[in-house]
Amino acid sequence: MGAQIMECVPITEMEVEIIINQRSGNLKIAICADSNILDGMGSKRYARSDYFAIYDEKTLQFTFIKNEAKKESSGAGNKATKILGDHGVHVLLAPKVGPKAFDMLKAFDIEVYQYETPAKIKDILDGYIKGRFPEITQASAQGHQ
Amino acid sequence: MREIAIISGKGGTGKTTLALSIIPYFKELVIADCDVDAPDMKILLSQKQTEKNLFYGLQIPTFDYDRCIDCKLCHQSCAFNAISESIELIPGKCEGCNFCEYLCPVNAITMENHAIGHLNKHQTAYGPMVDAKLFPGQESSGKLVSEVRDKAIELAKDTHRETIIIDGSPGVACNVISTITGVDEVLVVTEPTMSGIHDLKRVIDLIKIFNIPIHVIVNKATINEAKTEEIKEYCQENNLKVLLEIPFDQTIVNDISRKVIPSLGESTFFKSKDWKAFVKHLI
Amino acid sequence: MKIAILSGKGGTGKTTLATNLFTYLEDYALIDTDIEEPNSHLFLDFTIQDKTPVYKDYPVVDPNRCTLCGKCGEHCNFNAIIVTAKKVIVSEDLCHSCGFCKAVCPEKAITYAKKSIGDIYHTKTSSEKDFSYGLLNTGEVSGVVLVETLKSETFAMPNVLIDCPPGAACTTAASIEGADKAIIVSEPTPFGVSDMDIVVELLNNAGIDFGVVINKAGSADTEIYDYLEKNHIPLYGEILYKASRARHYSKGELLIYHDEAFKENIKTIAAHVLEGEHHA
Numbered sequence: 001m002g003a004q005i006m007e008c009v010p011i012t013e014m015e016v017e018i019i020i021n022q023r024s025g026n027l028k029i030a031i032c033a034d035s036n037i038l039d040g041m042g043s044k045r046y047a048r049s050d051y052f053a054i055y056d057e058k059t060l061q062f063t064f065i066k067n068e069a070k071k072e073s074s075g076a077g078n079k080a081t082k083i084l085g086d087h088g089v090h091v092l093l094a095p096k097v098g099p100k101a102f103d104m105l106k107a108f109d110i111e112v113y114q115y116e117t118p119a120k121i122k123d124i125l126d127g128y129i130k131g132r133f134p135e136i137t138q139a140s141a142q143g144h145q
Numbered sequence: 146m147r148e149i150a151i152i153s154g155k156g157g158t159g160k161t162t163l164a165l166s167i168i169p170y171f172k173e174l175v176i177a178d179c180d181v182d183a184p185d186m187k188i189l190l191s192q193k194q195t196e197k198n199l200f201y202g203l204q205i206p207t208f209d210y211d212r213c214i215d216c217k218l219c220h221q222s223c224a225f226n227a228i229s230e231s232i233e234l235i236p237g238k239c240e241g242c243n244f245c246e247y248l249c250p251v252n253a254i255t256m257e258n259h260a261i262g263h264l265n266k267h268q269t270a271y272g273p274m275v276d277a278k279l280f281p282g283q284e285s286s287g288k289l290v291s292e293v294r295d296k297a298i299e300l301a302k303d304t305h306r307e308t309i310i311i312d313g314s315p316g317v318a319c320n321v322i323s324t325i326t327g328v329d330e331v332l333v334v335t336e337p338t339m340s341g342i343h344d345l346k347r348v349i350d351l352i353k354i355f356n357i358p359i360h361v362i363v364n365k366a367t368i369n370e371a372k373t374e375e376i377k378e379y380c381q382e383n384n385l386k387v388l389l390e391i392p393f394d395q396t397i398v399n400d401i402s403r404k405v406i407p408s409l410g411e412s413t414f415f416k417s418k419d420w421k422a423f424v425k426h427l428i
Numbered sequence: 429m430k431i432a433i434l435s436g437k438g439g440t441g442k443t444t445l446a447t448n449l450f451t452y453l454e455d456y457a458l459i460d461t462d463i464e465e466p467n468s469h470l471f472l473d474f475t476i477q478d479k480t481p482v483y484k485d486y487p488v489v490d491p492n493r494c495t496l497c498g499k500c501g502e503h504c505n506f507n508a509i510i511v512t513a514k515k516v517i518v519s520e521d522l523c524h525s526c527g528f529c530k531a532v533c534p535e536k537a538i539t540y541a542k543k544s545i546g547d548i549y550h551t552k553t554s555s556e557k558d559f560s561y562g563l564l565n566t567g568e569v570s571g572v573v574l575v576e577t578l579k580s581e582t583f584a585m586p587n588v589l590i591d592c593p594p595g596a597a598c599t600t601a602a603s604i605e606g607a608d609k610a611i612i613v614s615e616p617t618p619f620g621v622s623d624m625d626i627v628v629e630l631l632n633n634a635g636i637d638f639g640v641v642i643n644k645a646g647s648a649d650t651e652i653y654d655y656l657e658k659n660h661i662p663l664y665g666e667i668l669y670k671a672s673r674a675r676h677y678s679k680g681e682l683l684i685y686h687d688e689a690f691k692e693n694i695k696t697i698a699a700h701v702l703e704g705e706h707h708a
Contacts, residue, residue, distance in 0.1 A: 044327040048291055070295075073202060073241075073288040074319065074569055075507025075522045082501070082510050095327070096356065100519065104510060107517050118146075155465060156594045157439005161619065182595035183437050183623040204505075224526045237601050240570075242505050242526035281596040281630035284570070315438045315594065316464050317566050339680035340443065340467040347465065351566050368671065369678035393674070395647075401617055402649040 025057035030089040031124050036064035042124045044117050046094045046101060047076035053121050054087060077101035081108055093128050097136060112136040146301055148328040149427070150179075152313035152321060154348030158336045159364035159391070161185045162401060164312040166408035166415070168271050170424050173306040176269065177297035178276035179290045179324045180314050181262065187276055189404050191267040200277060202261035202288055203241030208232055212253035219245040219254065237282040262289055264296065273300050287323030290314060294323065317344075317351050325352055331359045332388070337372030345376065349383065359385055366390040389423045430588045431456075431701060432607040432636070436623030438594035440613045441643035441667070444677060445697070446591035447471040448684045450557070452694045457585045459578055460561035461603040462593040463546060463571045470680045474551040474559050481547050482562070482577045485525040485540040489516040493537035500529035500538065506569075521567050546574045548581065558585065575602040596630040604631070609701060610638035611664060616649040624652075628659070641697055644669040665697035 032043040033051040043049030048070045054063045065087065069079035077100060084092060085108040092105060092112045105112055113133040115124045127133055153160040165186065168174065178186040187194075206219075206228070213232060220228045223245060227238035239259075246254045262279040275296040277289050297309050313324035325331055331352060335345040345361070352359065361380050366373045373390060380387050391397075392414060400410035408415040433446045443460075447468050450458040460468040487500070487509060494516060501511040508522035509529050520543050530538040546564040553559050562578045564571045582588060583606060592603040604610060610631050614620040624640070631638045639662035642652060646668045656663055667673075667690065676686050683690045 048295070048326070069507075070291075071288070072507060075519060076291075078507040078510050078519055078522070082507075085512060098354065100521075104517060104519070107510075107515070108512050155439065155467075156437065182597060183619070183626070185437075185619045185622060188618045188622055222527065222531075224524075237598065240524050240526065242524060242528055243503070244526050244528040244531070247503065247528065247532070278626075279597065281626050281633065282598060282601040284598045318464055318571075319569065336678075338678035339470045341678075343467065343470060344465045347566065365674070368674045372678055393671070398617065398647060401619070402647055402651075404618060 027057045027090045028088050029055045029057070029091040029093065029125065029128065030084050030087075031055070031093045031121050032095065033064065033121050036066075038062060038120075038122050040121055042093075042095070042115060042117060042119045042121055044095050046092075046097050047080045049080075052080075052084065052087075052089075054089060055125055078104055081105050081110070084108070084110060091128070093124050093133065094136070099138075102136065102138065146298070146307060146309065147330075148309045148311060149330045149332065150311040150313050150325045150328045151332045151334060152324060152348065152352075153315050153334045153344075154317065155335070155341050155344035156315040158334045158341060160315070160334045161312055162397065162407060163332070163334050163362060163364065163391075164310060165189055165406045167424065167427060168310060169406060169409055170428060171271070171308050171310065173308060174272035175297050175301045175304070175306050175309045176272060176274040177293050177309055177311045178274065179293050179311055179320070181277045181279045181289050181293070181320065182314065184276040184278050186274065186312050187265075187267055189401070189406060190269040190271070190274060192270065193268045194265055195268055195273075196264075196266040198264050199260040200262050200264045200289055200292060201258040202283070203239070203259055204243060204256040205239045205241065205259040206234060206245050206254045207257050208234075209253045209255070212251045214251055214253075216250065218248050218250065222248055240284065264289070264292055266296070266300075272306060273304065275300065287319035290320045290323035294327075317347050321348065321351065325355060325357060328357060331357050332362055333359060334362045334364050335376060336365045337363060337369040337376060339372070342372065342376060342379070346379070349385070353383075360388040361385055362389045362391065363387055364391045365393040367392040388426065389419060429586075429608045429702065430583065430590065430606060432590040432592055432604045432610040433613060434592040434600060434604065434610060434627050435594055435613045436596065436625065436627045437614070437619050440615045440620060441641075442594065442613045443467045443471070443591055444643065444683065445611065445613050445641060445667075446589055448682055448690070448694050449698060450559070450589050451682055451684050452691070452698060453587075453589075456587040456589050457558035457560075457582060458589045458591065459559075459582050460591040461575045461578060461599065462591060463562040463564040463574050463578075463599065464593065466561045466563060468559070468591050469549070469551075469561055471682055472559055473554040475554075477550045477552055479547050479549050481544040482574050483542040484523070484545050484573060486520045486523040486543050487518055487529050487538045488541045489518070490537045490539070491515065493535045494533075495535055495537075497534060499532045499534065503528050503532050522569055524570060546571070548574070548578050550581070558582070571599045572602045575599050579603070579606070596626040600627070601630060601634075604634055604636060607634075607636055610636050611697070611701060612638055612640045613643055614640055614652060615644045616642055616647050616652045618649075618651060621652045621655050624655070628661070639664040639700065642666045662700070664700040665693055667693045 031053045032049040033053045069076045081104040178184045267274040314320040396412040498511040645666040
């Protein structure tokens with residue numbers, strides 16, 4: 001990414017302006033979330049997670065959005081991706097995505113990286129920034145490991 | 146939190162019997178019966194139904210006959226033949242696309258939420274249980290199954306329970322997919338018959354792309370030893386493990402009839418080394 | 429007569445009854461409408477006469493006309509058509525072919541193409557009888573069209589046995605439509621009784637007369653007999669559980685050829701179901 005990665009500063013939910021690190025950038029990074037608090041856990045699912053936590057590198061802030069795709073009868077993966085696309089997300093951190101969801105994410109030019117659960121939302125972001133997560137590519141989305 | 150799903154492909158292989166039998170070995174349990182066509186766990190487990198709620202799945206049209214000009218555009222355009230020539234809804238055919246509402250030139254159609262089944266909570270001796278039942282004729286979508294899963298997860302969080310055991314749907318459609326997404330382990334229960342093997346292969350093909358650990362259990366293994374071998378060979382060729390073979394045992398059937406959980410009942414199988422090793426692996 | 433064979437619970441013996449009854453009755457055709465997991469073909473000796481794909485429509489967007497206005501995606505209730513900043517993507521598996529997207533497109537950029545959702549097999553058995561079944565592609569969202577196509581091609585015949593999917597969902601509802609009579613196959617267990625309720629309701633809603641066959645009978649469980657009596661449901665027959673029968677079934681063999689007592693059961697069931705009906 002070309003930017004300086006500084007030390008990770010511990011954060012609390014009380015802070016309005018949250019500084020994960022001093023890295024600046026232009027990316028919006030979405031994390032699948034079980035709840036809408038930073039200390040909460042990342043979700044085990046993508047399309048039917050309760051929320052998305054979207055971290056904006058420009059403003060250094062987290063926004064939580066309710067996942068409207070969760071209650072869809074079918075095509076929840078498509079709707080979730082559309083929601084992220086409409087919010088201008090560039091990177092998705094997810095536990096896993098199936099091949100169809102992956103194709104849709106690719107069509108929106110969203111890169112996907114894989115985290116392991118259980119993990120807290122803030123730790124997931126930290127893990128991504130430190131380059132710890134593998135990128136999900138076509139091959140891994142199809143279950144080849 | 147750990148989620149274990151039990152599925153089968155073919156119905157009648159003993160999925161529910163196995164799910165029931167492993168339950169007593171877990172502390173801190175929530176039970177999710179995701180077989181929304183035929184939720185059977187409650188027959189043996191439910192001490193009390195604590196909640197029964199209508200579940201809304203799709204929207205169906207209602208007609209304001211005062212506004213209707215009988216142009217029949219809705220009847221002609223409905224791809225599912227769900228609106229009769231006399232402009233009445235034919236229940237069961239509507240797939241909830243909302244096209245008729247858009248088409249009506251006089252706004253005589255309003256879409257309304259339609260209940261497709263019930264979502265219930267039960268109290269059991271082993272922990273809270275969630276189940277659901279679809280009304281007859283409904284499209285068996287993954288949505289109701291997902292709802293059962295979500296309610297179970299919510300219950301587990303609220304009551305600080307560690308494990309969720311999920312009794313899944315038979316078949317190979319989206320309700321099976323909704324049963325297994327995000328779980329930590331899948332147990333596939335099969336039987337040594339031609340039909341059982343045929344359906345086992347189809348369900349394995351469906352779920353193997355999800356990269357969740359899959360273990361196979363052969364129930365009624367003694368009715369045909371050659372077919373049991375065939376299943377073991379198939380599993381080996383596909384990097385799957387047969388974790389347990391359960392012999393056909395009439396006492397297990399009798400226990401179910403007496404509404405006794407088989408692993409707590411009369412059958413000597415549940416005192417065997419094989420069963421104990423299997424339980425140990427699961428816990 | 430068109431006779432549907434169904435069960436609330438899977439694994440009670442629908443296919444066992446359907447295939448053996450089919451073999452016994454001389455002038456009946458058989459269709460297997462369990463398009464997710466058809467099993468009848470495993471028990472019968474047949475030659476495929478033709479294999480026909482069944483198609484559904486799905487939208488194709490002309491990129492030269494499309495302005496990415498997003499209306500198609502907004503109106504699709506199935507999330508099958510998604511508009512990105514650069515193009516429109518269709519998830520064909522999710523499409524219900526309702527026609528909404530094509531109608532709302534202001535640029536008339538959407539046309540329909542056809543996609544196979546599964547296949548129908550028309551066959552003749554070694555005794556020259558008609559047997560058809562369907563197989564839905566895994567991942568397809570709706571099998572109802574496949575069931576309806578399968579029936580439309582066979583229902584012209586006067587006498588048909590329909591081996592239905594388990595349960596009472598939309599594919600079963602489509603399978604029983606137009607049937608004259610139905611047989612519910614159940615078993616004498618608490619699950620058998622509980623799961624019968626939903627198909628009883630389905631049949632009552634459809635106004636179809638029915639009776640019950642109790643398979644794997646012989647346990648001490650009387651709950652199911654009480655249920656039948658209480659609800660005035662006729663018992664068409666009972667088939668005892670025997671290990672030898674389970675073994676024949678497991679090998680894909682027709683019991684009617686191997687078990688005289690079972691053959692008598694089938695005769696009794698056929699007599700009850702067909703009583704009062706003329707058949708050639």
